[in-house]
Each structure stands twice: as C-alpha cells, then as structure tokens.
Amino acid sequence: MAEVEHNIHRWVGDQKPWTQEQTRAQFRAIANLRWYIFRNGLRRKGGMSELIGTILLIPLFLAIIIGPALGVGFLAGMFVHKGHFQYIVLLLWAIFLLAQLTSIQLGQAGTTFDPTQLIRFPLNFRGYAAIRVFFGLLSPANAVSTLMSLTMAIGITVAEPRIWFYAFLTMGVFAIANIFFTRMLFIWVDRWLSTRRAREVFTALIFTFGMAAQYLNFTFNLNRHHGHLTPVNAARLAAATRFYHHSEPYLALLPPGLTSNSILAAHSGQPATFAAEVLGVLAFAVLFFVIFATRLYKEFRGENLSDVANAVAKTPARRHVTTAAIVAPVSSASPLHFSAPSTVAAVLGKEFLTLRRNTGIFYALVAPLIMVVFFANLKAGHLGTDLLFASAVAYTLMGVAPLCYNSLGLEAAGIQFFFLAPVRMRDVFIAKNLMNIGLAVVEIVAVFCAITVIGRPPSALVAVSVVLWAAFTMFISMAVGNHRSVTAPKKVDIAKMGMAKNQTGQLSAFISIGVMLVAAGVGAGIYAAAHFWDKPWIMPLAALVLAIIGFFAYDRSLRTLDQLLADHRDTLSETLCKA
Amino acid sequence: MTPAIAAQSLTRTFDGGFTAVDHIDLAVEPGQFFGFLGPNGAGKSTTIKMLTGLLAPTAGTVSILGEDLVANPVEVKRNIGVVPEGMALFGRLTASEYLNFVGRMYGLDKPTTQQRAEELLEFMGLANEQKKLITDFSHGMGKKLALAAAVIHNPRVLFLDEPFEGVDAIAAGTLKAMLQGMIARGVTIFLTSHVLEIVERLCTHIAIIHRGHIVANGSLDELRAGVQARLAPDASGQSHSKLTLEEIFLATVGSETGITNPEQELSWLK
Numbered sequence: 001m002a003e004v005e006h007n008i009h010r011w012v013g014d015q016k017p018w019t020q021e022q023t024r025a026q027f028r029a030i031a032n033l034r035w036y037i038f039r040n041g042l043r044r045k046g047g048m049s050e051l052i053g054t055i056l057l058i059p060l061f062l063a064i065i066i067g068p069a070l071g072v073g074f075l076a077g078m079f080v081h082k083g084h085f086q087y088i089v090l091l092l093w094a095i096f097l098l099a100q101l102t103s104i105q106l107g108q109a110g111t112t113f114d115p116t117q118l119i120r121f122p123l124n125f126r127g128y129a130a131i132r133v134f135f136g137l138l139s140p141a142n143a144v145s146t147l148m149s150l151t152m153a154i155g156i157t158v159a160e161p162r163i164w165f166y167a168f169l170t171m172g173v174f175a176i177a178n179i180f181f182t183r184m185l186f187i188w189v190d191r192w193l194s195t196r197r198a199r200e201v202f203t204a205l206i207f208t209f210g211m212a213a214q215y216l217n218f219t220f221n222l223n224r225h226h227g228h229l230t231p232v233n234a235a236r237l238a239a240a241t242r243f244y245h246h247s248e249p250y251l252a253l254l255p256p257g258l259t260s261n262s263i264l265a266a267h268s269g270q271p272a273t274f275a276a277e278v279l280g281v282l283a284f285a286v287l288f289f290v291i292f293a294t295r296l297y298k299e300f301r302g303e304n305l306s307d308v309a310n311a312v313a314k315t316p317a318r319r320h321v322t323t324a325a326i327v328a329p330v331s332s333a334s335p336l337h338f339s340a341p342s343t344v345a346a347v348l349g350k351e352f353l354t355l356r357r358n359t360g361i362f363y364a365l366v367a368p369l370i371m372v373v374f375f376a377n378l379k380a381g382h383l384g385t386d387l388l389f390a391s392a393v394a395y396t397l398m399g400v401a402p403l404c405y406n407s408l409g410l411e412a413a414g415i416q417f418f419f420l421a422p423v424r425m426r427d428v429f430i431a432k433n434l435m436n437i438g439l440a441v442v443e444i445v446a447v448f449c450a451i452t453v454i455g456r457p458p459s460a461l462v463a464v465s466v467v468l469w470a471a472f473t474m475f476i477s478m479a480v481g482n483h484r485s486v487t488a489p490k491k492v493d494i495a496k497m498g499m500a501k502n503q504t505g506q507l508s509a510f511i512s513i514g515v516m517l518v519a520a521g522v523g524a525g526i527y528a529a530a531h532f533w534d535k536p537w538i539m540p541l542a543a544l545v546l547a548i549i550g551f552f553a554y555d556r557s558l559r560t561l562d563q564l565l566a567d568h569r570d571t572l573s574e575t576l577c578k579a
Numbered sequence: 580m581t582p583a584i585a586a587q588s589l590t591r592t593f594d595g596g597f598t599a600v601d602h603i604d605l606a607v608e609p610g611q612f613f614g615f616l617g618p619n620g621a622g623k624s625t626t627i628k629m630l631t632g633l634l635a636p637t638a639g640t641v642s643i644l645g646e647d648l649v650a651n652p653v654e655v656k657r658n659i660g661v662v663p664e665g666m667a668l669f670g671r672l673t674a675s676e677y678l679n680f681v682g683r684m685y686g687l688d689k690p691t692t693q694q695r696a697e698e699l700l701e702f703m704g705l706a707n708e709q710k711k712l713i714t715d716f717s718h719g720m721g722k723k724l725a726l727a728a729a730v731i732h733n734p735r736v737l738f739l740d741e742p743f744e745g746v747d748a749i750a751a752g753t754l755k756a757m758l759q760g761m762i763a764r765g766v767t768i769f770l771t772s773h774v775l776e777i778v779e780r781l782c783t784h785i786a787i788i789h790r791g792h793i794v795a796n797g798s799l800d801e802l803r804a805g806v807q808a809r810l811a812p813d814a815s816g817q818s819h820s821k822l823t824l825e826e827i828f829l830a831t832v833g834s835e836t837g838i839t840n841p842e843q844e845l846s847w848l849k
Contacts (some may be wrong), residue, residue: 122654
C-alpha cells in the first residue's frame with residue numbers, strides 16, 4: 001500500500017501544451033463512453049428485452065420512413081418532369097414539418113448521459129460544440145429529413161439529369177438547415193422546460209392543441225359528410241387557400257421557399273439566382289447554428305437549469321416552531337396505536353397531494369371528459385343517451401384504470417418508508433385504490449352530468465347497470481394492477497414527467513387494455529342478452545353479480561399483498577430506489 | 580505570490596431572485612489546505628461550482644493558478660480535480676471504465692491512464708469490484724471512486740465537496756494521509772465538510788460562509804481570536820483560549836440558524 005501511495009505522489013504534474021491528439025483522445029473517450037453505457041445497460045434487468053425491442057423497432061421505423069421518402073423523391077421527379085415547380089415547395093414544407101413532428105414524437109438522439117457533465121473536463125468550447133453536434137446527428141428526425149432531402153435530389157436528377165449538381169447542392173444545404181433548426185428548437189425548448197411550472201404550462205398547451213385538433217376533426221372531417229364538401233366547408237377551404245396565396249411571398253423567403261426557387265433557377269439556367277437562393281438557405285443554416293451555439297455556450301459556461309435554485313429562492317424565511325404546534329397532534333393519539341384507518345387516511349392524503357401536483361394525470365383524466373362532451377354533442381341524437389353513457393363511462397375508465405398498474409412508481413426511494421414503518425401494505429394499497437375509485441366516481445359523475453346537460457339523462461336501469469359494471473371493472477383492474485405494481489414496478493421520474501404517458505411499463509399497459517377490453521366485452525354481452533330476451537332487468541342484476549365477484553376477487557388479492565411485497569422487496573428496492 | 584484560487588466579488592443570483600453567493604472574495608495560497616464551512620444552504624456548493632466552472636457566476640471573477648476561468652477554461656480545468664456535490668459518476672460504467680474515461684478526458688495517454696486507474700482502484704480498496712457497475716456501489720464506494728477520478732490527472736488544485744461523507748473510518752484515514760501527502764507536494768486543497776473535527780485536523784486555513792457572505796476567514800488561531808474578542812470570559816472567569824472549531828463555528832453562525840436548544844423545545848421527547 002505504501003508503495004502505491006508513493007507512486008501516486010511520484011506523478012509529476014508538468015503541464016505541456018494541450019495537443020490536437022489529446023482533443024482527439026477526448027472524442028474517442030466519449031465515443032467509448034457511449035459504447036460502454038450501451039453495453040453495460042444490457043446487464044441490467046430488462047436491458048436485453050429493451051435491446052430486442054429497439055432492434056425490432058428499427059426495421060419498422062425504416063419501413064415507415066422509406067415509403068414516404070421514396071414517395072417524396074418520386075413526386076419531386078414528377079413535378080420537375082412536368083414543369084410543376086410550384087408544388088415542390090409543398091414537399092419541402094412537408095419534410096420540414098415532418099422533421100419537427102418526428103422530433104416531438106421520438107425525441108432527440110439521446111447521449112445516454114447528461115452531456116452537460118462534460119463541462120468539468122478540459123474541453124474548449126469548439127470541442128464541446130462539436131461533440132454536442134456530432135453526437136446528436138443520428139436522431140430519427142435528422143434521419144427522416146436527410147433521407148427525404150436525398151430522395152428529392154435523386155428524383156430531380158432522374159427527371160432532369162443536367163441539374164444534378166444543383167439538385168444535390170441545394171437539397172444538401174436544405175438538409176443542413178433542417179438539422180440545425182431542429183437542434184436549435186429543441187435545445188431552447190429544453191431550456192424553457194427546465195422548471196416544473198414551465199413543463200406544466202407546456203403540457204397545458206399541448207393538451208389544448210390536442211383537444212382543439214380533435215374538435216376540428218369532429219367538426220370538419222370531410223368523411224363525416226359522406227365525402228362531399230358542404231357549402232360551409234367549401235367556403236372555409238377557399239378562405240384557407242386565399243390565406244396561403246397572401247402569405248406565399250413571405251413563405252418564399254424561408255428555407256423551403258428558397259430551396260424550391262433555387263431548383264427553379266437551376267432549371268431555368270440562372271446560376272446567379274440559384275447561388276443567391278442557396279446562400280439564403282445557408283444563411284438560415286448559419287443563423288440556426290448560431291442560436292443553437294448561443295445556448296450551448298451558456299451550457300458550457302455553466303448554468304443552473306433545475307428546479308432546485310428556484311425552490312430555494314421561494315423557501316420562506318425560517319420560523320421558529322413552537323412546542324405546542326409539534327406536540328398537539330402527537331399527544332392527541334396514542335403513539336403506539338397504528339390503526340388501519342389512520343394509515344389509510346394518511347396515505348390517501350399523500351396520494352391527493354401527489355395527484356394535485358401531477359398535471360400529467362390531471363390532463364389524462366380531463367381529456368376523456370372533454371372528448372365525451374365533443375362526442376356527445378354530435379352523437380346524442382344517433383346513439384341514444386343510454387348507449388352513449390355506457391360507452392362514455394368505458395372510455396373515461398381507460399384513463400383511470402391504468403393508474404392502478406404502477407401504484408408505487410411515484411414513490412421512488414420513498415418506498416423504503418413503507419418497509420420501515422409499522423404499516424401493512426394492504427392498507428397502503430387500499431388508500432391508493434380508494435384514490436383510484438374516487439377518480440372513477442368523479443369521472444362517472446362528470447360524464448353523467450355532461451350527457452344530461454347535452455341531451456337527457458340515461459335511464460335509471462342503465463345508469464345503475466353501468467355504475468355496477470364500472471365497479472366490477474375497477475375491482476378487477478385494481479386486483480390485477482396491485483399485483484403488477486408489486487411484481488413489475490416502474491420508477492416514474494416526477495421531475496421529467498409532462499404528459500401522463502410512460503407511467504406504467506409496456507406490458508402492464510397492455511394488460512390494463514386487455515382487462516378493459518374483456519370487461520367491455522362482458523358488459524356488451526350482458527347488454528345484448530338483455531335486449532335479445534327483452535328483459536332489461538337482467539342488466540343491473542348481472543352487473544351486480546359481476547361487481548360482487550369483482551369485490552371478492554379484489555379482497556382476496558389484498559390478502560396476499562403483504563406476502564407478495566415481502567417476496568418482491570428486492571425487486572422493488574432495485575427498481576425504485578436506484579438512480 | 581499568485582494565489583492558487585482567487586475569487587473577486589463572486590456572486591450568483593438564481594432565476595427567482597435568490598442570491599446564493601453574494602460578492603465574496605477568496606484568496607487561497609498554493610499549498611494551503613483550505614476548509615470552507617457553512618450551514619446547510621449557506622452557498623458552499625454553489626461557490627465550489629463557480630470556482631470549478633460548473634456554474635457561471637452572475638458577477639465576479641475566478642482565477643486558478645493565475646489563469647482566468649472564463650478566458651482560459653481548458654488550462655484551468657486540466658489543473659484542477661473536483662469531487663462535486665453529486666459525485667457526477669456514470670452509473671452504467673464499471674469503476675475501471677470510468678477512471679479510464681476520466682483519464683483520457685484529462686489528456687493522459689492510454690498506458691498512463693490504465694496504470695493510474697489500476698493503482699487508484701487498489702489504493703481505494705475498489706480493486707475487487709472490477710465487474711460491478713457504479714450504480715451498484717454503496718455511497719462510500721462512490722465517494723472513493725469520485726476522489727480517485729479527481730486525482731487521476733495529478734491536479735495542482737483539488738476541490739472536495741464533502742469527500743468523507745459515507746466513507747468508512749479505515750478508508751477515511753488512508754484518504755486523509757493521501758491528501759496530506761499531496762499538500763506536502765504543494766497541491767492546494769479546497770475542502771468543504773460538515774465533519775468539523777476533520778476540517779480542524781487537516782485544514783490550515785478556514786473560511787465560513789453564511790447566507791452567501793463570508794463571515795470569517797483565516798487560520799484556526801485567527802478565527803479563535805476573533806471569537807474570543809467577541810465573547811466575554813465565562814462566569815468562572817475562564818478565557819476561551821481552547822475553543823474548538825465546532826465552538827467557533829457555532830459562535831459565528833449558530834445563533835442565526837434558528838436552531839435552539841432541542842431539550843427546551845421538544846419537551847415531549849423526554
């Protein structure tokens with residue numbers, strides 16, 4: 001040991017000038033780091049199945065993008081061949097928008113570690129920027145836009161071989177501008193979404209946008225009008241076309257417009273105009289890169305993007321806690337008496353607080369209700385309120401039931417408290433399930449009120465039957481969900497959570513959908529049987545039997561929970577407690 | 580002499596308007612073992628982050644070994660080693676992979692990096708954990724690895740944020756000996772720790788930060804003299820010549836932290 005210590009002290013810290021080779025070694029080290037992280041990731045639980053999933057997804061992704069890419073190339077060639085140059089800009093806008101949508105849906109290429117950690121090493125800004133640019137090039141969005149730009153260039157070349165050089169040059173510059181635009185956009189979005197409040201606002205915007213899109217879909221979908229344009233829709237389409245023509249001169253100044261005009265210039269044999277248009281696109285690319293680099297530079301200098309600083313800033317001034325304030329609640333009850341109701345009440349209170357601060361779940365609950373309102377407005381007359389109520393309740397339960405399947409996900413390392421505290425896990429789960437039932441009740445009441453206001457209330461027989469069926473569905477979902485929560489937990493990072501997705505594992509999500517489908521099938525069977533025999537009283541009776549069966553199944557599952565949790569304590573700790 | 584660490588009017592204000600570090604000046608001489616103390620939330624970690632380039636100051640300047648941190652970050656960073664607050668380890672690497680990565684990032688050649696990584700793992704008692712991923716390490720093992728990573732490039736200035744937290748007594752003794760050896764060779768160490776006995780034993784100079792301001796700065800004797808000057812002799816007429824660092828610390832910031840005598844306040848614990 002002494003020899004080793006001696007060796008450590010022997011190192012001579014003579015500093016020679018930093019060399020290019022050392023910079024190249026840094027790049028290689030980061031490439032190796034990514035490989036090690038990927039390779040070692042396979043060693044952890046579920047790592048191999050994640051890899052298999054990714055391998056299966058790659059051909060699917062390629063199949064999805066290769067088709068449109070070939071289509072874009074074909075259309076570009078056809079437009080050039082037929083002289084319809086005015087349509088090329090539409091293809092370019094489509095590529096541009098598709099790149100952004102792909103980024104939103106599939107995300108940016110992750111570096112599998114927080115790249116801002118690299119700023120502690122002796123990297124200069126150029127090196128840091130190069131690493132950030134280079135390691136983000138393989139994102140799905142970049143792949144989509146680059147591939148489509150390439151096929152467009154090929155299509156144009158096939159249609160008019162003499163402008164092949166111009167086609168590849170301008171489409172190459174367009175692809176670069178697209179890449180930098182996406183990188184610029186998302187690095188700034190990351191900055192804006194660095195606080196929980198900003199993420200909540202963003203989620204609200206996405207939610208509103210999604211609901212608005214659904215509203216437009218319900219209201220203007222041409223297929224709903226038997227493929228014919230109604231006079232109202234025709235007028236709206238004409239207005240949209242006029243708006244497009246008015247904005248066309250301005251759109252021509254943006255990269256898709258400039259690229260389209262450059263192709264036209266190349267076709268017309270105007271190299272100067274072509275050069276000006278391409279330089280315009282290049283200027284945009286440089287602008288996007290500069291804005292991207294501005295943000296990178298702030299990262300490189302070191303900045304705080306977490307909620308922590310803000311949380312500290314908002315911490316109220318320290319106040320002295322009086323003895324009375326602490327003693328009163330404790331002294332009012334025997335400290336050694338931990339009754340189940342107090343456990344349930346405490347956990348229920350905590351669940352409520354968590355729910356109140358989780359906008360993702362909030363939107364997941366509200367969205368189905370809004371959809372029901374849209375749908376009820378349109379279909380109340382066609383379906384009848386009985387069937388509408390039944391389908392609306394089933395639909396809204398699809399937002400509530402999945403929450404049972406990862407009840408411990410939000411606890412993270414806090415799960416250890418439940419292991420330490422003198423509580424039975426069945427009481428903890430009862431509280432969590434009471435919250436699930438409470439949410440289901442709120443949803444059902446809201447659906448009932450919405451349908452009553454829009455049309456008329458469903459018949460009492462149907463209303464009772466549907467409520468009993470909902471109870472059956474929730475009991476079964478909770479029984480299965482509690483089991484999955486213990487045996488297949490998934491840690492949910494509340495700091496990164498925006499939308500409600502990813503709150504359960506993939507398999508649990510499939511199981512929850514399966515349970516809902518089976519329950520819906522049983523419900524539909526009862527409804528059909530009651531109508532077939534013309535005996536409506538069958539519905540509430542059968543639903544009551546189902547609810548009772550569901551309750552017993554749930555009760556039975558609760559009895560096994562503590563043992564189940566003891567058997568899976570290691571899995572839970574490993575999954576929920578580690579970073 | 581050029582200070583090893585110099586900060587002038589260093590300030591950091593966060594988005595919400597909260598100023599964590601407020602115009603502090605520091606000058607740490609080469610070869611000093613400098614202890615930086617403060618209560619929770621006083622601004623210690625924020626200061627270390629600014630001194631090491633992990634956090635941009637809102638105002639003020641930092642220079643390490645005479646090099647300005649903003650103007651020449653590469654030169655500064657290659658001369659410093661850091662054990663940051665959260666250790667900044669890559670959980671999905673093994674300890675050996677991590678040290679090899681860090682060594683290469685600091686510009687060491689491959690054979691040197693490998694040799695040092697092996698020696699450090701042996702020195703830190705981690706040589707038998709070669710196949711374990713860092714995510715499976717205990718907190719103390721993580722600390723030891725973070726310290727190994729901080730010294731692999733033989734830095735001239737070392738910043739240590741709570742390096743002994745969670746480290747067992749045997750390892751802590753070895754680490755302390757290593758750090759004292761580095762000091763003997765002229766390395767400057769900037770240490771924060773809540774274990775005041777360690778700071779008292781190791782550090783030649785101490786600064787205390789409280790609510791973003793430096794409220795005491797000097798050698799232990801100077802700090803002691805400062806407190807003595809403020810405190811009157813106690814009832815028995817004794818002077819305060821043997822004040823420990825803990826007593827100095829409490830006399831400097833304890834009365835303002837809001838913590839009062841627990842036996843008086845929480846009578847129900849009796």
